[in-house]
Structures are given as structure tokens and as C-alpha cells.
Amino acid sequence: MAIPLTRLGGGAFNHSPSNDAEAEYDRLRDLARAEAAKRNSCFDRAHQAYERGDGAEAKELSNEGKRHAAKMDEYNRQASEYIFRENNATGRVTDDTIDLHGQFVEEAEDILERRIRHAQQQGQTHLHVIVGKGNHSTDHVQKLKPRVEQVCRELGLQYATEDNAGRIYVNLQGGEAVIPPLPQQPPAQHGEHGGRPQHHPQQQEQEQEQPDALEQLLSKFVRKLGDCCVVM
Template sequence: MSAQTERRIIGDDYNHATDGEYKKLRDMAHKEYERRKELSQKSQQAYKSGDGAGAKQLSEEAKKHGEKMDQYNRQAAEYVFRENNTDSAHDEIDLHGLYVEEAEEFLGQRIQAAMQRGDPVVKAIVGKGLHSSGGVAKIKPAVEKLCNEHRLRHHIDPKNAGVMIIELPNGPQQPGQVYQQPGPQQQPHYQQQQHQGNYQGNQYHQQQQQGQGKNDNLLVNILCFCINKFLK
């Protein structure tokens, strides 16, 4: 872990909670949210009272405020992500200041890029929930869920509870070993070879192909996940 990352985790570096620009963008998004909510309620009331035209107009106005809300939140997410990750190592990603869906999207993109580079791990700085409402961590369980959905091995850094290390299936396969994604009734990852000669060589080649195929499928799944997040 880089020294820059260690400083961010303990709070000696950039802090989104005190950043005026970040707070302004989130506040603007919240105001648009409140306005959308208000107009949506009025639209429902108009519809119930028989004013279909008025209900439609109010609904359209609410939709516009919802779009503005999304724009401000997107600007805030891109801003805080840039500030947090300017000096990050290539295998690190700081998710502080992001909402859950934003964090999932950025992390999915980073995992995809890391797999294409052949990186063995991604170190996600998920924090400890200190800035979350009620002090309850939201990013960490979301990242765990994402890893479980894509069957990526992961664990908390024993040196820092605010960092999750995500293992990527990119390491070179040893003879007689093949990466297998976790699942019910899974066979052992490492199978002892009992036969020698050409049979062993052919089996190793087949296992390499199987491992590469699973890696490709994982990349496709993560890409689809990122696209779905973007289109929401």
C-alpha cells in the first residue's frame, strides 16, 4: 500500500467531508431530489382529483428535476473520485465519498481494467463507515456483495480494516492447478496429478484453456454490470 493511501485512510490527506465543492454538488443534488419529490406528490394529487393534464405536466417537471439531481450527483462522484485517486497506485481504488451505486460502478470499471492488465489484486479502500449515517458502513458490504456475485475471492487487509483486497484470477497457473470459481459442491482447487507423459501435458493445456475461458466470462459479466449501472 502506498504512503499516500495510508495518509488518506487515517485522515491526513484529502477529506471529502470538508470539501466545499463536493458538499455544494451534493447539496444541489439533494435540493433537486426534494423538488422532484414535491412535484411527484402534487402530480399524484392532481391525478386523484381528476386533473389528468395537470398531473402529466407536474410529472414531467418532476422528471426534469430528477435528471438534474442525477447530473449533480454524477459531477460530485467524478469530482470526489478524482480527488481521492489522483495519487493512488494502479492497483488501488479509494471509494470514499461515493454513494453505493457509484462505488460499485467505479470499482467494476477498475476491476475490469486490472484484469485486462493482468494485475493479481485490487485494493479497495472502503473505509470504516465513519462518515456514513449512523456510523454504519455501506460501501464495505456492497463491495463484498459485488465480489460474491462475481465469485471473486476477497478479504480485509489484516493491517487495516478499511481496505478490502480483491483477488483476481490472473496469476499463472501451475501444472495440475486450475482456477475454479467458488460455488456449491465445488471440487478442490488443486488436483494432484497421478499420470505422467503426454497425458499430463494435455490435461494442463486443457486446464489453461478452461481458466482463460472463465476469466473471459468474468470480464464480460463485470462489463455488463458496469453498463447496467451507467444506464440506470
């Protein structure tokens, strides 16, 4: 599989996408879902034909179902590659970061393995993997994070969840995953009290209520992903 990374709906992007970008991603995933439905219908009818003793029709319907399955895979591949390019474009993530938003679990696994091996060949020491917090998934269960952790274990790499629970730090050198400290904040400026900036209570409340940007973007994607996975 070529390196992919797609989104399902608005929540699969790590930035504010254009309407055209959203439409293209949705178009590809919708086409994949439609082919999956046709595949399932063909296989169901093939089974019914077989039960009737009509082997010829059963074989024909089975072959038709396989063709729809191939088309489904191709549309999903295109969607995965599309979202990968969108989310991991230069300037949107750093060189030591990969964003897996918008990927199906199997797609994310394939992409991550390829990226880890490439990074190791380039002598990179670590990798930040953005997987999302799962706040908008069914029962708030993270789907990508467990698979990312499984990949790391299979490759003998240690990892750790970062302060942002939607990110995983991976040590690419095989040692302990020690997350580097964040850069120090600049010293207090004039007008701050006790080293802390002064905020009005209303401003503090608004800041605390402001959700994580990736959580906002992920919401639409996860709802559609759940629908698609039932079909796929």
C-alpha cells in the same frame, strides 16, 4: 455512467483537501439534494392532481418531476467524478488501490466493476479497495463494504478484509484471497531495548488515542450521506 468518486463533506476525502475542493464537492451534492426535493414535491403534487381527476396537471407535474430527477442525477454524477479524481490522483493511492470514499453505494458499485474489469485486462493480480470502517455512520454500520463484497461474489472473485478493517483485498485471478505480508520492519536502531523503541508513557498513550486518518476524514461525509440518502 462515467467513472466517478465523490465525497460528501470533509470526510469523503482521503487527504486534507483545500477549502475550494471541499466547497466544490459540497456545492454539487447540495445542488443534487435540492433537485431531489423539487422532484419529490412535483411527484407528490402530481399524485394529488391525479386524485382530483386533473389528468393534465398531473402529467405536467410528473414531467417536471422527471426533469428535476435528471438534474439530480447529473449533479450527483459530477460530484462522484470530482471526488474520484481527488481521492485517486497520482501519488495519493498506489496503482493497485482504489479509494471509494465519498461515493454513494450505487456509484461505488459501478466504479468498482469498471476498475476490476480494467485491472484484469491489464493483467493485474489483485486490488486493494478502500471502503472506510463505518465508525461514523449510523449505528457504525459499513455501507460500502457489503456492496463491494457483493460485487466480488457476483464476479466470482475471492476477497478478504485487511488488517485495516476499512480495506478489502481482492484476488483478481479467481483464486484464494491471500493478503501479502507487510514489509518487514527495519532492525532495531541504537538506543532501542529488546528490539522495541523506547517511548515515554505519555507518548504511548497519545499514539494509542490517535484515530485513523481515514476515520477522521470520513466523519463529515457520512453525516451528510445519511441526510442525502433520505432524500434520494
